[in-house]
Amino acid sequence: MNSYDIFKKLTKGIKFDHKRFKDDFRKLGLEQPSSAVASNTLSLAEQQEEEHTGEHQGGEGGKARSKKKKKKNAQNDPQKQLMLQQQEIRRRRRQLGIQVWGPDVPAPLEKFSQLDTEHSVNSKLVANLEAQGHSVPTPVQAQAWPLMLQRRHILASAPTGSGKTAAFLIPLLQGLGGPRKKGFRAVILAPTRELASQIHRECVRLGEGLGIRAVIIANVSKAKQKYGPQSSQKFGECCVQSSGYLNPELGDLLVTTPNRLVHLLKESVEGPPLSLANVEWLVVDESDRLFEDGQRGFRDQLAAVYQACTGPSVTQALFSATFAQSVQDWCRLNLHNLAMVSVGLRNSASEDVEQHLQFCGSEGGKLHALRDILRKGYEPPVLLFVQSKERAKELFRELIYDNITVDAIHADRTQKQRDNVVAAFREGKIWVLICTELMSRGVDFKGVNLVINYDFPPSAVSYIHRVGRTGRAGRRGQAVTFWTMEDRPRLRRIAQVVQSSGQQVPQWMLDLKKPGRKEKKRQTTQQPERGHVSRAVQHETVEKRRKKQKLEKRKRMKIEGSEAA
Structure with a gap:
């Protein structure tokens, strides 16, 4: 984006006479690109006047000539072509209920085939996606896929059941490329073990045939007892559930809860049992829950995970069904070149x-x-x-x-x-x-x-x-x-x-x-x-408490009697 493009964005909706301010444009370095045609030097008011005059000359014939003239000017003018494209993108986003914030957000996808033709996504990955019965991308997938495939940091909010899991798994599996003997290169965090298991199952289905090994931590204590400082290179069956591949000792992608991962990141006498130095992707599902403070929150554990991801370039993606202001403020402060995506009304239940x-x-x-x-x-x-x-x-x-x-x-x-x-x-x-x-x-x-x-x-x-x-x-x-x-x-x-x-x-x-x-x-x-x-449960609870008190009283009296004797 050059200085002229920036000027055009800042002055959108304002009418300028380019002839009158030509010298000022030149002094400020805001001259139009050489590809711009001479007709753009006319003021917007003059152009509108000419179009209005053309429509009234010759009745219907004048209108037809005016439309042809507009179409011809649009075809010859790169700026008008770009403007029409942007209008079409905005129209499609409105149709899908998508709102975006951030610089240079790409257009949402319309069909799965664009993953292959426009973003060179592995055909096996696209086939696995279509094999699950999906026909077109959901709104959050349509907008999140092109952003994450560009390795952009993203904060996305979409209603429950809108396909958020596939929205971050497809770019992540594509970005990993294939199996590598470098330890974990991607980490997905979820607030509960049930959700982590669900994400792991979806990852296995979508990644079938790619060779990428996705694992989920099943037993932290056994993992810490058996494996030493190099455990990130040799996770075994006792501490993870394998994706079904022949060699379960190596992992490319880890799905877990923050608390379990922090246990493995803690320092011991021989050093931490797990290293995240090679992590390239960090995905946080249900991000508003994981950013909560207090006894029920995960913010402290999440901070420890962020500090452990010491790689030179870590792409971060945060997804949730609700848009929390605290998460939004954190992302704006800590993530460069951030793109935010919101589908539907913020913090509302599904209309279905x-x-x-x-x-x-x-x-x-x-x-x-x-x-x-x-x-x-x-x-x-x-x-x-x-x-x-x-x-x-x-x-x-x-x-x-x-x-x-x-x-x-x-x-x-x-x-x-x-x-x-x-x-x-x-x-x-x-x-x-x-x-x-x-x-x-x-x-x-x-x-x-x-x-x-x-x-x-x-x-x-x-x-x-x-x-x-x-x-x-x-x-x-x-x-x-x-x-x-x-x-x-x-x-x-x-x-x-x-x-x-x-x-x-x-x-x-x-x-x-x-x-x-x-x-x-x-x-x-x-x-x-x-x-x-209910009263029945209350009565049952009271009776249990009475029996327990009587039993304790008998034990106490028996002890006192034996001491007196």
Whole structure:
């Protein structure tokens, strides 16, 4: 881009007489390029006047001649050709709901064949993509692929179920080229082990036939015990799950959670068991979750990973379904030549999900409302979100006797149990899955028809991710959110999200008092005390506590009696 192009961008929409200011243009070094035709020296007002005059000369014949003249001028004028191309690109972005920020953002792709013809992407990679049943790129893929193939840093936000995983995997697999004996050259971070496993499976499918070895950390302690400072060159089967290739001891691409990776990066007596010095790509999925502070956040671990990537050139890509301001500020401060992409309305739920907010009055009312939904008939699979693992256990005990194939997944279950539950849910053996916030991020369950927020989500971001488990990849879905008077302070923000997705909500919900900054932060970090799911569970808990107290009292009396004797 030369000085004239910069001047044109800064003065867009302003009419200048080029003849009158020709000397000033020359002094400032803003002369038009030699390829520009003489007609451009006319003022824009003069050109418009000539076109207007031509249209009125000879009626229809004058209009036809004017159109031919415009077309001829556009063909002969490189600047007008460029302007028309840019208008077409903007039109296509509007059609796809894409917004971009950053310098020189390339045009979005229209079809998969452009990956091969315009970006020289491996034909096997394109064939693997088409073999999964996709016909055209999704909006986030259409814009992210040309950016990442240029090795641009990118921050992308798109609705849940819009194909973000393939959006960063295709350029990453193409950029790696093939297997190399250099240790890991790409790292993909995800907030949960379930999401990391899902990304790993997708990576194996898309990379079939390329020879690239993708691995996922399965057991940190065994890896640290068995491998020394050179472990990045010889990861074995005890610490990773292989992609199915003949030689699992070498890895090109690592998929993991930040916490597990930090454990392997910590210094020991012999040095760190893992090196990221050769990393060329660093992808952060669900970036807004990983940038969160506090006990539930991953920001400290993420910082340790960034510091360990000491390679000369590391391309960074951050993806999420919600656009967090903190992530955006960090990227603008730390990433050079950054491009930002946003698809659809920011921080809104999918329009393919029919959403309902249902008042239940009390905890007992929520249980009655849930049983009413299940009794009237539902189409499995169903995801049921609760606030905590204790409530997940209680709700599971309530529903297990209701002739429903139900199970629960939460942090107290072992990784093997969690994997078995997820596999059974995917296979249709479990119809209703009770889960906590653990499963709201990124995990793609095919064909989830109904999401029930049994406990009100703590924030709008949480609501968007929960609801996003249904209505994926163009399918229709339904989401029902229960609320009680304890949830009223959070109701306004959720109602706004529902309205932004094109659905009706009562006006009084939108007119509720807006919480202040401190109150908003408190609502996000502190969840209300909800008590027990039902009176039966409460009675059972009280009885268990009484029995435990009696047992402890007997033991204490027995000890005191023996001491007295």
